[in-house]
Amino acid sequence: MKACYETKWISANHHELGELPGRFHPVIEKILMSRGVKEAAQMEEFLSESPQLTHDPFQMKGMDKAVTLIIDALNKKQKIVFYGDYDVDGMTSVALLLDFFYPMTSNIEFYIPLREEEGYGLNQEALLEIKEDYQADLVVTVDCGISAVDETEYAKKIGLKLIITDHHMPGDQLPDTVVVNPKQPDCDYPFKELSGCGVAFKLAQALQKRLHIPKTRLTNLLDLVALATVCDVVPLRDENRTMVKYGIQRMRTTQRPGFQALLEVLSIPKDQIGVRELGFRIGPHFNASGRIDDARMGVQLLVTRKRQTALMLAERLRYLNDKRRKIQEMGIDICHQLVVDKFHQHSFLVVDSEELHEGVIGIIAGRLRDAFYRPTLVLTPAKEKGVYTGSGRSVEGFHLFNELKPASHLMERFGGHANACGLKIRQENIHQLRDYLQQRVLKVQEQMPDLLLKKIKVTDHIWPEDLTEEFIETMKRLEPYGMGNEKPYFLMKNIQIGADSHINFMGEEGQHLKISQFMQAGKKNISNIEIISFGISDEHRKLCSKPDAPYDLVFFPQVNEFRGNRRIQMLMLDVKQAVKYPDKA
Known part of the structure; x- marks a missing residue:
């Protein structure tokens, strides 16, 4: 599907940032300051390979009551059911609590509604089934429930205790029960942007503190939190960043049979796991089960300790994801045509x-x-x-x-x-x-007259001689990238494609572009940097193919290594006809 919109480039105003601390590379400091990380100590924490930033779970409103209610249920050997959503965030939340509780009690089960038959969130039929068939005493929701006012009253009516843990925006009325959600009114928790699994993790952390459980029980759960945080597209800042960094490290050495099996089935090497793999390869396979089948398969894959079961479930998820892609592409074609015909x-x-x-x-x-x-x-x-x-x-x-x-x-x-x-x-x-x-x-x-113009935030203007492997290596300290900590994009001005340039359109339909050897401002031949673009538009194709026409390029820098050869690449995000710029001072 080709893009049909205008773009607006927004350059960072570094003059408003104030004085740089001078502890790190100036470009890195500018990026961090533009994202609200302004003190040297904050930058040290942000860039650390071993971040420590986390918050006391008991600062979250309702947490103390939730912990007390759960401990009471454990002491009385009551049945606890975890009720989750049918997406990655809900599945990982349920799996996290199952993993955490299993050493304490076997009197636990989980429930995830079927998308087509039951829809999102709590429903009365499910609550009645949980009460009568599961013989449950306490239901703990994860990643859902904040709007379940009527369902909460029904749970009381049938004698079912209810704790709601959620991260979605509350409505005007909260359910009349114990609620744990950093976004609820009068909650003093300092970070509001946790995923649903992040909130479930804070519940586990509070129980760990109250019951004096070894911290290793928590660190073993961070792979689940990382997957949920990335896939639910919450900001990779504050303690989300801490949990994702440690979670990715844990996943690279995972002993979780479900992850091992899925990585094997998808041919993903452990050492290559990062935000992109979580968001675009691993996560969609879990979501596929909830979208077109039964999300319980995703939970079962995450909690199973049997390799053969894990391999069977992983293969099933791959099949469902392939099926989902076909259904999805057909639906996209239908809706795209409707927009063109009726709603353009x-x-x-x-x-x-x-x-x-x-x-x-x-x-x-x-x-x-x-x-x-x-x-x-x-x-x-x-x-x-x-x-x-x-x-x-x-x-x-x-x-x-x-x-x-x-x-x-x-x-x-x-x-x-x-x-x-x-x-x-x-x-x-x-x-x-x-x-x-x-x-x-x-x-x-x-x-906001430019509301419907796609904004591309340009971190800084950069010259070819400043684009070195050392600089790109320094940039890696900003990872992992994601929502709230987006990749920084740079501007290179007055690029010219000349007679000596090598232009290569790649892919089955020539939809990708690679340019080797170009000039800047008609003066300098650049031979050590390649321009790469995936999914180039027709407009960009024409612009880049005009001999000697100068253009400005917004890109992300990377180093590509292939068969022992390393090349600096500018991964193109957007390109426009150049305007007149002064030479470098």
Whole structure:
């Protein structure tokens, strides 16, 4: 799917940052200061291979009550059921608590609803099943429940104790039970952006402290937290960064049979595991089980101690992910054509189709958002007659959850945060919601005229001679990259493709580009740096193919090693016709 939007380059204003501490490379310090890391000690922590930043779990509102209730249930040998969501965050949260509790009690089980039959979050039928069939006394939710007001009252009615742990934005009314969520009102917890699994980990940490359990029980769980934190796209800052760094280290030496089996099936070497592998290769296989089958398979893979069982489940997840991809691509084609035919003039894309699989509408919404750079909601019929399920993705500056709240009367239910949402709506209300969201985008555009321009944040202008292997190696200290700690992009000006340049279009459709040997400002031949672009647009293809036409390039620097040869590469993000710039002073 080709991109259909304009871009705006935003250069960092380093003059507003103040004086640099002078402890590290100046570019590194500029990047950190622009992200709110301004003191030398904070920078040392951020760049450390052994970060220590974490917070006392008992600072989280409701934590003390939750721990007391759980310990009471353990002492009375009561049945505890962990109730999770059907995505990576929910599966890892359930697996984390199962792993943590098993040495203390075997009187535990878990429940994850089926996406198509039950939908997201708590439901009364499931609670009744947990009470009667599971013979449960206490339910602990993970990654869900913050909006389950009616379901909480029902749990009380049938004699089921309930603890809600969640990380989603609360609505106007909280469930009347013990709630552990850093985003709830009057919660003093200093970091609000944990994943659902991060909140579950803080619950385990609080129990570890109260029960004097060895800390190794916690460190053994960090691989799960890392996977959830990356896949749920929460900011890689503060203690999220601490947990992800240690979690990736643990995964590279993992003894967890489920991870070992999946890495083997996917041919991923342990030493290559990083944020990209977690987010784009490992995570989607877990999500596939929840999207088109049963998320319990993902939990079983994470907690099994039997290699043969792990291999069988890993192969099943690979099959489901392949199936998911085919369903997804078909749905993307359908929705893309609907946008072109019906909604191409809309500033908020609300696309509904009966031909979509409910399990992939979130992915489709994200792909449409990325292709057209407009907030997007994709809807398809739910199991209930006359009701549609929707999943939305937004752009920077348009807070999806906040914008939907005033229209809550149009929906059966909804939840989410700034960048994503899920909802149920009656078919007859879709048109009204579409009109409302269209008007809201136009209203926000009055204050933010560039709302629907994709912003590319440029860290600094760099000259070819400054782009060295040593500099790129120093940049690695900023990893892992992800939401809230994005890759820093640089600008190189007045690049020219000349007669001596080697231009190579690669891929089955020539969709990738490699340029070797180019010039800068018509003066200097650059032969030690390559320009690489994956998925180049037609506009960029034409621009880069004009002989001697100068252009400006935004890129991420990397070193590529192939058969013992190392080359510095500029991984191109965007390119534009050059404007007149002064020479280097």
